[in-house]
Amino acid sequence: MVFDRLTWLDSKEAAKYLRKTANALRIMVYRGYIRPRKFRRRLYFRRIELDRLLESSVF
Numbered sequence: 001m002v003f004d005r006l007t008w009l010d011s012k013e014a015a016k017y018l019r020k021t022a023n024a025l026r027i028m029v030y031r032g033y034i035r036p037r038k039f040r041r042r043l044y045f046r047r048i049e050l051d052r053l054l055e056s057s058v059f
Contacts, residue, residue: 007047011036014045018054028053 009017015025028034029043034053036043 008037008044009047009050011043011045014050017047017050 011022015022029036036045
């Protein structure tokens with residue numbers, strides 16, 4: 001899979017990884033389900049944290 005080698009995903013990649021829209025990802029950030037890191041005006045997400053979110057199926 002494409003995401004196997006990546007540690008950090010930007011918003012578009014993270015939304016695709018979670019099979020959600022970019023807006024749904026923003027809502028999840030606002031509600032505190034996942035914490036993004038900001039670098040040069042962009043949000044990045046750790047793939048490990050996205051995996052934990054998928055396993056817990058909170059959303």
